[in-house]
Amino acid sequence: DVKVTQSSRYLVKRTGEKVFLECVQDMDHENMFWYRQDPGLGLRLIYFSYDVKMKEKGDIPEGYSVSREKKERFSLILESASTNQTSMYLCASRIPRTVLSSNQPQHFGDGTRLSIL
């Protein structure tokens, strides 16, 4: 079974802090994703990475950065946390989309509920 592990289920930080959310997958997946989920807004893509050291902005990258130094780890960084970044953060991974793998789903971690005070 695919295992995607997020470092914390619950996290409380203060405004202005630099916050790191870590995500590790154990299936040698090349694609990794960070989403935030807010009531009534569904899942919104922050950043994704299709290979080591590669990244692309998603729909809401402002206020965030990412790091992918190793294939199995994808980190989300809140450079200076603000209260409007209080949210549920979900990490996902999947293999590359090829003709043979178009049916492969994204696999998710358990999520991190982040509160910025």
Place this chain on the structure above:
Amino acid sequence: AQKITQTQPGMFVQEKEAVTLDCTYDTSDQSYGLFWYKQPSSGEMIFLIYQGSYDEQNATEGRYSLNFQKARKSANLVISASQLGDSAMYFCAENAGNNRKLIWGLGTSLAVNP
């Protein structure tokens, strides 16, 4: 732009009955895939079922099946014999063309009554 529409914000169903959750999409691509996920109150996203645009048969996975109507651009999830543990949010998502990303609907909240 691609868009996924789930028109039912909330649904109720009696235990052991079947329920259909609606999903429509508007891609112009010929090759695409549709995914359904379940999210219990604990928060994890669980993959349920996949339907490819070229699949001739409706996808089935245990008690889950897809009512795929390509001409109408709909991929409705059918849950048969509902159980209390089916109470959750359900999300429909699309992966079209060469896009590595998924386009997500806003979800439907399902409550199964005993």
